Amino acid sequence: MKLKVKDMDIATGDLQVVLLNQQDAAELDLHHMDRLVVRKNSKKTIAILDIGESEKAVPPGHIGLFEEVLDALHAKQGDFVTIDRAEKPESVTYIKRKLDGERLGPRELTTIVKDIVDNKLTDVELTSFVISSYTRGMNMKEVAALTRAMAETGQILKFNKYPIVDVHSIGGVPGNRTTMLIVPILVAAGCIVPKTSSRAITSPAGTADTMEVLCPVTLPIWKLKKIIDDVGGFLIWGGSVNLAPADDKIIRIEHPLSIDAEGQMLASIMAKKASVGATHLLMEIPIGHGTKVKSTKAAKHLSKHFSELGNALGIKIKTIITEGSQPIGSGIGPVLEARDVIFALKSDPRAPKDLIDKSIMMAGELLEFCGKSKKGHGEKVARRLLHTGAAFGAMTKIVEAQGGKMPDPEKLKTAPYTHTLRAHKTGKIKIIATDLISKVARLAGAPIDPDAGIYLHQHCRCIVRKGEPILTIYARSSASLRVAIKKMHELGGIPLL
Amino acid sequence: MKLKVKDMDIATGDLQVVLLNQQDAAELDLHHMDRLVVRKNSKKTIAILDIGESEKAVPPGHIGLFEEVLDALHAKQGDFVTIDRAEKPESVTYIKRKLDGERLGPRELTTIVKDIVDNKLTDVELTSFVISSYTRGMNMKEVAALTRAMAETGQILKFNKYPIVDVHSIGGVPGNRTTMLIVPILVAAGCIVPKTSSRAITSPAGTADTMEVLCPVTLPIWKLKKIIDDVGGFLIWGGSVNLAPADDKIIRIEHPLSIDAEGQMLASIMAKKASVGATHLLMEIPIGHGTKVKSTKAAKHLSKHFSELGNALGIKIKTIITEGSQPIGSGIGPVLEARDVIFALKSDPRAPKDLIDKSIMMAGELLEFCGKSKKGHGEKVARRLLHTGAAFGAMTKIVEAQGGKMPDPEKLKTAPYTHTLRAHKTGKIKIIATDLISKVARLAGAPIDPDAGIYLHQHCRCIVRKGEPILTIYARSSASLRVAIKKMHELGGIPLL
Numbered sequence: 006m007k008l009k010v011k012d013m014d015i016a017t018g019d020l021q022v023v024l025l026n027q028q029d030a031a032e033l034d035l036h037h038m039d040r041l042v043v044r045k046n047s048k049k050t051i052a053i054l055d056i057g058e059s060e061k062a063v064p065p066g067h068i069g070l071f072e073e074v075l076d077a078l079h080a081k082q083g084d085f086v087t088i089d090r091a092e093k094p095e096s097v098t099y100i101k102r103k104l105d106g107e108r109l110g111p112r113e114l115t116t117i118v119k120d121i122v123d124n125k126l127t128d129v130e131l132t133s134f135v136i137s138s139y140t141r142g143m144n145m146k147e148v149a150a151l152t153r154a155m156a157e158t159g160q161i162l163k164f165n166k167y168p169i170v171d172v173h174s175i176g177g178v179p180g181n182r183t184t185m186l187i188v189p190i191l192v193a194a195g196c197i198v199p200k201t202s203s204r205a206i207t208s209p210a211g212t213a214d215t216m217e218v219l220c221p222v223t224l225p226i227w228k229l230k231k232i233i234d235d236v237g238g239f240l241i242w243g244g245s246v247n248l249a250p251a252d253d254k255i256i257r258i259e260h261p262l263s264i265d266a267e268g269q270m271l272a273s274i275m276a277k278k279a280s281v282g283a284t285h286l287l288m289e290i291p292i293g294h295g296t297k298v299k300s301t302k303a304a305k306h307l308s309k310h311f312s313e314l315g316n317a318l319g320i321k322i323k324t325i326i327t328e329g330s331q332p333i334g335s336g337i338g339p340v341l342e343a344r345d346v347i348f349a350l351k352s353d354p355r356a357p358k359d360l361i362d363k364s365i366m367m368a369g370e371l372l373e374f375c376g377k378s379k380k381g382h383g384e385k386v387a388r389r390l391l392h393t394g395a396a397f398g399a400m401t402k403i404v405e406a407q408g409g410k411m412p413d414p415e416k417l418k419t420a421p422y423t424h425t426l427r428a429h430k431t432g433k434i435k436i437i438a439t440d441l442i443s444k445v446a447r448l449a450g451a452p453i454d455p456d457a458g459i460y461l462h463q464h465c466r467c468i469v470r471k472g473e474p475i476l477t478i479y480a481r482s483s484a485s486l487r488v489a490i491k492k493m494h495e496l497g498g499i500p501l502l
Numbered sequence: 503m504k505l506k507v508k509d510m511d512i513a514t515g516d517l518q519v520v521l522l523n524q525q526d527a528a529e530l531d532l533h534h535m536d537r538l539v540v541r542k543n544s545k546k547t548i549a550i551l552d553i554g555e556s557e558k559a560v561p562p563g564h565i566g567l568f569e570e571v572l573d574a575l576h577a578k579q580g581d582f583v584t585i586d587r588a589e590k591p592e593s594v595t596y597i598k599r600k601l602d603g604e605r606l607g608p609r610e611l612t613t614i615v616k617d618i619v620d621n622k623l624t625d626v627e628l629t630s631f632v633i634s635s636y637t638r639g640m641n642m643k644e645v646a647a648l649t650r651a652m653a654e655t656g657q658i659l660k661f662n663k664y665p666i667v668d669v670h671s672i673g674g675v676p677g678n679r680t681t682m683l684i685v686p687i688l689v690a691a692g693c694i695v696p697k698t699s700s701r702a703i704t705s706p707a708g709t710a711d712t713m714e715v716l717c718p719v720t721l722p723i724w725k726l727k728k729i730i731d732d733v734g735g736f737l738i739w740g741g742s743v744n745l746a747p748a749d750d751k752i753i754r755i756e757h758p759l760s761i762d763a764e765g766q767m768l769a770s771i772m773a774k775k776a777s778v779g780a781t782h783l784l785m786e787i788p789i790g791h792g793t794k795v796k797s798t799k800a801a802k803h804l805s806k807h808f809s810e811l812g813n814a815l816g817i818k819i820k821t822i823i824t825e826g827s828q829p830i831g832s833g834i835g836p837v838l839e840a841r842d843v844i845f846a847l848k849s850d851p852r853a854p855k856d857l858i859d860k861s862i863m864m865a866g867e868l869l870e871f872c873g874k875s876k877k878g879h880g881e882k883v884a885r886r887l888l889h890t891g892a893a894f895g896a897m898t899k900i901v902e903a904q905g906g907k908m909p910d911p912e913k914l915k916t917a918p919y920t921h922t923l924r925a926h927k928t929g930k931i932k933i934i935a936t937d938l939i940s941k942v943a944r945l946a947g948a949p950i951d952p953d954a955g956i957y958l959h960q961h962c963r964c965i966v967r968k969g970e971p972i973l974t975i976y977a978r979s980s981a982s983l984r985v986a987i988k989k990m991h992e993l994g995g996i997p998l999l
């Protein structure tokens with residue numbers, strides 16, 4: 006059938022969509038979400054059908070083309086195109102199998118993941134895959150195949166070096182900037198560390214946001230390869246390198262229903278490690294109020310599954326369970342956290358001790374694990390690399406290689422509007438709730454205003470005297486500051502015993 | 503946040519959708535498919551967020567409103583609206599429970615179904631419900647609650663009469679126009695028969711398409727009530743009365759994945775029977791090549807579940823399993839089938855005997871079942887009502903009450919382009935495949951061209967002599983006729999032994 010093009014002037018951002026009037030659709034026996042081959046001269050593309058009821062959306066005899074389809078066909082308003090029914094992609098047959106309780110093999114999962122990445126599946130089809138994988142469950146073979154498929158359908162960074170180490174923390178603790186100390190310590194020890202990190206999603210800063218205070222975190226692939234050759238490590242934003250791109254599309258489906266499918270979570274994390282060719286991975290699972298993993302039992306269960314998946318993928322994994330009930334470090338927000346990190350790298354007495362201790366412990370574990378230090382000596386080696394300034398030197402090289410300049414921490418500017426919470430009596434700090442800190446720091450402006458956030462003068466279980474500062478909030482406007490203060494009081498503030 | 507309205511000039515037909523530029527969405531920490539409260543002065547509505555990447559879709563500071571949202575807010579291009587994050591509807595929490603394997607109660611299912619009908623769920627949420635109901639399964643309590651919820655969220659026809667009888671056939675046999683004989687026989691016997699039927703979906707004619715040859719099949723509710731009082735029965739298109747409207751929305755999700763969830767199928771059928779207040783239902787399950795139900799075992803299993811559900815709903819159900827491997831009647835397509843029916847009602851010798859016998863058998867079963875005839879006398883009573891012209895009289899009243907006029911069957915016009923397939927040798931007809939007949943009749947134009955279709959001169963296992971006609975195809979154009987003939991030969995024609 007020949008139809009006249011209406012430019013819908015709208016982009017879906019992914020799926021190719023065309024719109025027919027319901028009269029035409031009925032006549033052609035076409036249904037919502039059917040696939041059509043749309044042709045203009047020698048160009049053709051496959052699009053998903055949407056059906057409009059009104060003449061206003063699209064009149065009979067016309068076809069509304071969304072941006073992606075116009076581009077694919079080099080078509081414009083008033084052109085003529087023809088349509089034919091298209092076959093469903095093979096992946097839909099495989100999704101149906103999963104739905105019916107069958108196990109899927111590597112070929113099936115690769116086909117599905119490829120179609121997810123290429124935006125060939127509708128929300129209904131993609132949701133069916135995600136939900137049936139969740140309700141039917143995936144065994145370890147399936148998870149491993151899914152992981153490989155997710156890695157292979159994205160950018161692969163190949164370095165041909167050894168050992169390639171990585172560290173991952175199962176989110177939930179604000180100010181947890183250990184990665185920015187562990188990476189330079191490991192680089193200083195001669196490890197290859199191609200580290201990709203996330204930006205904040207619900208927290209006041211992700212490692213990538215904090216690193217961005219020092220240097221760019223989005224770099225081209227050729228540059229990354231050169232940095233590995235020259236320096237041995239980098240610390241960039243994972244979103245910039247298109248590693249395992251299926252992940253975001255799957256998360257987009259899980260998000261509205263807060264689905265937490267273990268198989269997909271394992272695959273999501275490990276696909277990115279496989280993409281950078283990691284040989285050794287240290288997995289941190291913090292447990293405490295407000296962390297993602299709630300109990301030691303759950304953490305051990307997860308740890309076992311990570312190891313099994315690591316075995317299947319040829320990645321050695323060591324898991325550590327850490328205390329996660331209060332923030333690590335003093336600064337919360339990109340600039341305030343970056344300052345903590347530089348103080349620590351420079352062995353400045355103002356550096357938060359908890360951040361240093363935890364980073365040295367983790368770096369030590371990794372050094373032993375990947376064979377860069379003898380058993381029982383990891384922490385000692387790590388501490389030496391930090392205290393001699395070797396780690397600071399490595400970080401300076403990394404920052405410069407990524408196109409930045411290591412700043413003087415004294416000169417890092419914090420946001421101008423501040424409010425300091427002081428102890429109303431002498432007492433012991435009962436708890437500094439991580440979710441209160443996250444919410445208040447975000448309302449103050451972090452991470453969008455990188456200089457906004459919170460500075461913790463005290464830690465949990467410390468004794469404070471009446472009038473002493475507990476924390477300071479930083480914001481760019483008095484309005485943001487006011488909202489942040491209000492939220493802090495609403496959430497119960499910082500209780501003293 | 504205050505945003506300037508862009509009229510997207512597009513209607514979704516159901517969901518309320520707004521579009522933000524990704525820059526604004528990131529700043530507000532909003533994600534694709536989040537729900538927003540959109541306000542203009544005193545008007546407000548809840549819409550689903552879509553995110554555009556380009557300035558062209560919607561520039562920063564603007565909000566693209568789809569038709570449904572513009573209408574709800576009485577807004578137009580250039581107006582200002584404010585947005586706030588909206589809570590997820592309660593139904594999403596219940597869907598999450600089903601996803602996690604819990605059983606849902608009547609309150610939960612009613613909330614979900616209500617939100618489905620009110621277009622409050624996204625495709626991701628609705629798919630999650632459909633898929634998890636399928637993979638987790640529903641027990642009979644859940645199916646009964648779903649059925650009631652589906653009935654209650656639609657139009658309810660209440661007649662306060664007894665017995666109210668209904669008949670249903672689990673599709674798959676072309677030309678199965680028994681309903682158009684059973685209804686007038688039952689009405690003639692004094693039963694109340696508020697019969698709603700479907701239009702063709704993949705077949706050459708549904709009962710509603712064939713009935714429409716005689717009279718309108720879309721009538722207002724007040725008229726239907728009057729017809730029941732005056733005549734005792736009607737035969738209309740189910741789509742015109744908004745019975746159990748959730749059903750179509752659920753089918754829209756099942757369709758792309760060819761999901762056949764038994765629980766949802768039971769609920770879908772029975773909700774419509776509950777909506778018309780049926781007290782007695784005869785359920786026909788045809789089995790044979792190309793029917794929906796494939797084996798006697800499957801039919802018995804289904805029959806058991808229908809009875810259980812009927813018990814829960816207070817509807818008495820009797821199931822019969824019939825032979826479904828060849829078309830019933832001679833005409834295939836609305837006009838050709840209508841002619842068969844009128845011939846049968848007038849006891850014309852040209853009436854197809856198989857159609858009459860099957861209709862009398864089924865009507866007889868129902869008459870005994872609902873107490874209108876003694877045990878063992880149902881068929882006799884039914885045959886008498888047909889042969890005396892009582893059924894023809896009842897049908898004439900029904901047709902006239904619905905606004906039509908019973909036509910002279912001799913004057914019903916068939917499509918002008920015809921092709922007759924003749925036996926190339928003397929032999930026995932091995933099979934008349936129902937799927938071949940369906941496909942060829944549809945290609946000839948049925949049901950969109952009601953006068954197109956097929957007339958079967960012979961039935962399966964009949965002896966034909968060389969040169970005798972087997973079937974005639976009717977089409978409105980030589981092109982349609984050509985395509986239909988080609989398909990018939992491709993599918994192997996009508997094989998002779």
